[in-house]
Amino acid sequence: MPFYDDFQKGCTLQWFTRQLHTLSIYAAKVAAKVAKDAVASEAEGAVASSHQGIVNLGVSCYAGAIMQVLFSAHNFSKPCFSDLDVAVATSDALKDFHMVLQALGRGGRGEAVSMTSELAYITDESGEYSLQLNYQHCAQEYLIKLLGHIEQFPNPYRANVSLFAASVQSTFECTLCKVTTSPKPARTLNIQLHLPDDLPELGNSLVGLVGRHFNSNDTATVTRNCSNCAGTISRETLKLVEAPQYMTFHLVRMRFNNQNGVATKIDREITVEETLDMSAYCDVEMPAAKYKLRAIVHHIGTSCDQGHYIADVTTADGKFWRCNDADVTQIAQLGGIQLGNSGRPRRECAMLVRNNVTKKTPYLVIYQKT
Numbered sequence: 001m002p003f004y005d006d007f008q009k010g011c012t013l014q015w016f017t018r019q020l021h022t023l024s025i026y027a028a029k030v031a032a033k034v035a036k037d038a039v040a041s042e043a044e045g046a047v048a049s050s051h052q053g054i055v056n057l058g059v060s061c062y063a064g065a066i067m068q069v070l071f072s073a074h075n076f077s078k079p080c081f082s083d084l085d086v087a088v089a090t091s092d093a094l095k096d097f098h099m100v101l102q103a104l105g106r107g108g109r110g111e112a113v114s115m116t117s118e119l120a121y122i123t124d125e126s127g128e129y130s131l132q133l134n135y136q137h138c139a140q141e142y143l144i145k146l147l148g149h150i151e152q153f154p155n156p157y158r159a160n161v162s163l164f165a166a167s168v169q170s171t172f173e174c175t176l177c178k179v180t181t182s183p184k185p186a187r188t189l190n191i192q193l194h195l196p197d198d199l200p201e202l203g204n205s206l207v208g209l210v211g212r213h214f215n216s217n218d219t220a221t222v223t224r225n226c227s228n229c230a231g232t233i234s235r236e237t238l239k240l241v242e243a244p245q246y247m248t249f250h251l252v253r254m255r256f257n258n259q260n261g262v263a264t265k266i267d268r269e270i271t272v273e274e275t276l277d278m279s280a281y282c283d284v285e286m287p288a289a290k291y292k293l294r295a296i297v298h299h300i301g302t303s304c305d306q307g308h309y310i311a312d313v314t315t316a317d318g319k320f321w322r323c324n325d326a327d328v329t330q331i332a333q334l335g336g337i338q339l340g341n342s343g344r345p346r347r348e349c350a351m352l353v354r355n356n357v358t359k360k361t362p363y364l365v366i367y368q369k370t
Contacts, residue, residue, distance in 0.1 A: 052107065073246050166243065169283070170185075179227075191250065204269060205272075251362055300357070
């Protein structure tokens with residue numbers, strides 16, 4: 001501040017008054033800048049909190065994670081934003097499903113959405129629960145049961161479920177006589193990818209697991225009686241005859257010991273690629289089936305029947321969010337590190353197991369057709 005020359009002339013009362021006025025103006029400018037930065041930071045923070053979380057009922061993290069995934073599947077959830085047709089709303093689970101999607105669609109500043117036990121444990125039209133109360137269920141099991149429940153109702157609900165339905169053709173070749181048989185294609189809402197101990201290095205990525213699942217050279221033989229000879233062993237190959245809008249892969253992270261009846265979790269690192277080309281595994285009459293990563297459901301914990309589910313999702317505006325029950329944070333990429341309100345990466349606390357996302361935690365992986 002340029003008052004040193006005046007200071008040399010003498011510290012008069014007039015000089016002090018003038019400098020005090022200069023300081024007050026400078027202080028006012030600083031205060032205005034601080035206030036402006038605070039408003040900008042608050043606005044940016046509001047954007048970072050614009051996606052809502054879902055309240056955990058106690059052990060319902062699996063349901064909240066799946067609801068976040070279904071909401072992020074915009075072609076699936078958008079038709080549900082309109083008013084619910086009371087004529088078909090005969091299930092409390094369907095009513096709450098509709099309410100949660102609408103609440104997420106409205107957005108908000110960090111206000112978590114509540115769900116009822118009727119949705120978390122899926123009640124049927126008679127009010128009976130499909131899932132055991134107050135028990136943490138498998139996210140994959142919940143997804144299949146919920147979509148199956150929704151499919152019982154008229155459109156747009158039934159049509160929405162078809163967006164997740166793939167049709168897979170199995171072909172069995174007898175190892176003795178080499179005769180092949182092809183039963184009717186099977187409809188599935190998710191493709192299960194197993195993680196055996198002898199998994200080759202290529203299997204450390206989701207693309208590699210998909211190739212192993214569909215490729216005849218890597219697919220294990222199955223027990224199947226041959227209609228042409230006495231053979232009981234066949235080699236199964238798979239072909240995708242209908243590629244859904246949303247392709248869901250279930251990484252089977254459970255190993256069951258037949259001797260002691262104990263199930264253990266497989267903590268194998270799997271790299272999830274951002275894009276996936278299924279064209280090589282499609283029927284020749286099908287168009288190219290290329291996909292982009294849409295969401296990941298993580299299971300965090302060392303046990304198959306305990307732990308915690310969180311979901312990394314992509315919203316319609318292209319932003320990525322980590323949905324950990326009621327807590328929602330913007331992230332740099334699906335499965336990546338979190339972002340602070342300033343948009344800069346922030347360090348995650350390794351002691352907080354609910355945020356401990358690694359390559360060992362992907363459990364459900366959802367891709368969208370491009």
